[in-house]
Amino acid sequence: MDYCKKNIKILTVLLYIIMLFPFTYIYANSEDEAYQLGYKNGWVDGIKKAEIDYLYGNNKNYIRVMPNSTEIIEMYNLKIKSNQYRSNFISGYKSGFKEGYNMAYENPSDDRKTSNFLEELGYTMGKLQGYIDFHKGESNKWTRNIPTTSDIMNMFNLMEESKDYKSNFISTFSIKYKEGYEHAYRLAKYEPYKATLNKGAEDGKMFGKILGSNYGKLDYYSGNTNHWERHIPSDNEIISMFLLNNDNTDYISSFIASFKSDYRNSYEEAYRKANVEYNTFLFEKGYSNGKNIGLAKGEYLAKIDLTSGNNNNSSKLNLSDKDIINEYELHKENNRYNEGFISGYREGLKIGYNSLYEDLKYRTFINKNITQIIPKSGGEIKSGDNDFSIKIDKGVFYNEVVVSIEKILITDKYIMPSKDRFIKASDCYDVKIISSSNSVNPKKLIKLSFEYYGSDNGGIYRYKNGQWEYVPSNIDSNSINTYINPDTLNNNNQIYAVFIDNKATNPNDIKGHWAKNEIITYLRRGIIGTYQDNSFKPDVPLTWGQAISYINKIYDKKLILNKSFDDPISYKDMENLMKLATENPEFSWNSVAEKIKWDKDKLSSSYRSMDNYITRSETIYMFYYLNQ
Known part of the structure; x- marks a missing residue:
């Protein structure tokens, strides 16, 4: 029953609005008429939807309940109208729907919110009429079309209310109607003038900012002082430059004033920004170059230390500014560039050295030990650095075996051969084979291979009884190889390496001899x-x-x-x-x-x-x- 009463109230208001604002006289222009007609219908429909949403406790959301364009065309039979008419009607409808919905939802027509709803309704109706009167050419007279006391009482069912309530209701409605009417009338009246001023200021600001910024940068990079008036055009030059002669005086005045104000601001901002950017660029360029060069130098020093077996020694990286300037010929560079270069170089040097040193050392340790199960069908295992390999043929062992290769990183506990005669041509590798049986096939050998590109006097050596002894070796295009009896490694370990013997002899009379390898x-x-x-x-x-x-x-x-x-x-x-x-x-x-x-x-x-x-x-x- 309450819902029916509420609908009756809504319909009463809507009928009055339709009566108050007939849809036939608003504008002579059919496109404006379409927009206004759409606005009124949308406003009415928005109020209906808002009352329903409020009644059922739905969240406020006009977009959810507003019809789409296709539905609006069907509802108001717009298919017979022109495309422009339909577009204007739909645009007006959606604007009106939004305002009507929001007004009605925020001011629901219950007893507690009647006052707010009344004020909003009176203000909105006055605002609409004020806008219409201005565009019809009528004078600013709010009493011209305001509803009569009788109309208001009938519209809002006030006959049963007390005299004070009726009086307050009609007074409030009239006051808000007047406020809305006069505000809309004056806004419509001064809106074009305000728009002209705003447009002139907006355009002047845009062009003043562009020119001021350009001349600010130009003066800085030309070596001129910071003086914004040096290049600013006169009023006549501005008018001529931007073709303002045919525009109205309000637009021109606003354009010129805004142009000059923003020209100065942009000029000074660009001049100072160019100074900062240039010096920042020099520093950052120097920093970037210095860091890249420092990274490369640090990595170079790290490789040397690791190859030489030296400890991580960062103290060697503490160079003076003078050392860096001399090494990289920075005498003729800009001071800001030099500051950046030295700062970046020191950072890059330490990062490059420490990161590569630790990375290479990590890779060395992660590949230090390799263990692999070789089945009785045979297989091959390579050291972590791929420089050394063991190949076991099928049937060498009668069961699967565990083969391990450990790269020896510290050789201090081994007696190394004399450097006067021998050149170390590989790392040292500790090889061990573990099997469940002591039996092997004595007719088959195990192949050991080192990557090798040295001279013919290179050979594979085995560490035995505190000294390195040569084992028969064959050299091919990229490796040096030997074959050993599996008994020597079965459940045992041996250490192998490659050395070049500067005093090795290869007698000519053993070439092709059956005992050549044993003799050598x-x-x-x-x-x-x-x-x-x-x-x-x-x-x-x-x-x-x-x-x-x-x-x-x-x-x-x-x-x-x-x-x-x-x-x-x-x-x-x-x-x-x-x-x-x-x-x-x-x-x-x-x-x-x-x-x-x-x-x-x-x-x-x-x-x-x-x-x-x-x-x-x-x-x-x-x-x-x-x-x-």
């Missing part, structure tokens, strides 16, 4: 030597003196020569010496001869007679085979 191994180990003509003579008989010398060196014995030094020694006599050297009475030369036959495809003359003489190459092979 013992030459590089310093156990044997060459003749004065740098030959080895691998196939000549070994002498007694040579046999005793070799055995004493290899087995750390003190055998005494009881034969003539240069007399050749037979297989039988060598066998007896080896029983003493190895302390094995069961030693047999025949086992060595068999190894030579099968591994080297070489038949020893001992098969014909043990009294024949053993050759130098057979002897060296025996030593290598027994002690590898």
Whole structure:
């Protein structure tokens, strides 16, 4: 029932508004008429929607309930109208809907808010009529179309109310109607003049700001003093420059005043800003250049220290300003540039040095240890730096094995070879193989490879008993390789590295010889030597003196020569010496001869007679085979 009463009130108000503002006389211009008609209909519809939202407790949101353009066209049969008419009607409708909705929602027509609603309604109706009267050419007379007392009483159902309430209601409505009417009338009257002044000020400000800024920068970069009046145009020049002759005087006056005011402000601001920007640019440019150069220098110094094995030493980075200026020839640069460069250089130097030093050191430690399971089908493992690898063929081990490679970063506890003779050509690597069995396939070897691009006198060395001993090595285009017996690494560890031997000899008479690798191994180990003509003579008989010398060196014995030094020694006599050297009475030369036959495809003359003489190459092979 309350909702019906409320609707009756709304309809009463709406009918009166329609009566009060007939839709046929507002403007002669049909486009303005469309806008005004749309505004009134939108205002009415907005009030309806607001009352419903307020009644049901919905949030205030006119956009949610306002019809869209298509719906407005359907509601008011605008399809038959022109496009411009429809556009103006819809624009007016939406503006009116918003104002009507907001007014009604904020001033709901209940008893508690009747006063606020009344004031808003009276003010809005007066405002609308004032705007209409001005544009119709009527005088400013608010009483012309105000509703009569009878109309107000009927509209708002005041017949049943007390005399005081009626009087207050009509008085309040009339006062607010008058306020709205006169405000709208005067606003419409002075709006064009105000718009002209505002437009002139706006345009003058825009152009004054542009020119003032340009001349401010120009004077600074031309070396002129800060003087804003130096280039400012006169009034006539402004009028001519911006084609103001045909405009009205109000616009011109406003334009010129605003132009001059903003010209000065922009000039001085641009002049000072240019000064700041230029000096900031110099400092920042110097800082950027200095930091980049400092970063590069810091990284360079870090690489040198790491390669040389030096500790992180930041104290070397504390250079004086004079040192930096001299090193980078900053004498002719601007002082601000120099300040920036030195500041950036010091920062970059420390960041570059410390960050790269720690980064490279981290990468070194993270790659220090590599462990991998190699199945019995074989596989390959590489060191963390990829400079060293181990390749195990299938069937070398009868079960899977664990292989580890540890890069030795500190070699102080190892006796390194003499720097006068040897050049270290790789890092040192500790290799270990752990298996569940002590059995291996003795017919297969494990391949060790180092990345290598050095000379032919480079070789792989194994650390054993406090010294580095050469192992037979082959050099190809990008690596140096050796093959080792798996027994030497099975459940054991060994250390390997590459050294270049500056005194290494490679006798010409062993090229292509079946015992070449073994002979070179013992030459590089310093156990044997060459003749004065740098030959080895691998196939000549070994002498007694040579046999005793070799055995004493290899087995750390003190055998005494009881034969003539240069007399050749037979297989039988060598066998007896080896029983003493190895302390094995069961030693047999025949086992060595068999190894030579099968591994080297070489038949020893001992098969014909043990009294024949053993050759130098057979002897060296025996030593290598027994002690590898």
